[in-house]
Amino acid sequence: QQQVKQSPQSLIVQKGGISIINCAYENTAFDYFPWYQQFPGKGPALLIAIRPDVSEKKEGRFTISFNKSAKQFSLHIMDSQPGDSATYFCAASNYGQNFVFGPGTRLSVLP
């Protein structure tokens, strides 16, 4: 029940395309859903996050869509750029304490 599933494992997108990464969770006690971006040799960094009281959050080219009834959320990267090439992790947390991470998606954006 603590698991967060993430797909796809890897993703290749052409420059200017849309990258979509999906996550699903089981524990309905989770109330905070962040996405982290990790470049090689660096620790993960918070990209964008959403609370379950909204269905969508947008920050620049990055959008989280959240479906509470389906217990699913996704990250959309619009106009993908080669600089977006990184590993992306979704996560879920209850009260900002017990964070559970998905296995990660390696995104490659081709120039």
Next chain:
Amino acid sequence: DVKVTQSSRYLVKRTGEKVFLECVQDMDHENMFWYRQDPGLGLRLIYFSYDVKMKEKGDIPEGYSVSREKKERFSLILESASTNQTSMYLCASSRQFTQYFGPGTRLTVL
């Protein structure tokens, strides 16, 4: 800027050695975390701490212990390193919901 630093970027140890990984944060955060990161498994929580001298087991605490004597410092200890503990170790701190990660320590146990 929040800064989380880890004592070593790369570490090579032998089986059976006692290993100390140090983490320091400079933002007076109450919460600190230790994760290990393995390909295809994401980040798995080893231990976390909500306050000085407080610690809670995460999902994979076996073979590890932690110490938090000061608010800014959280140490991960491998009592007797084994080859299956070869991994990337990430430290993080948070006050509310946002976690800030250090750059990681890549530990190899021979």
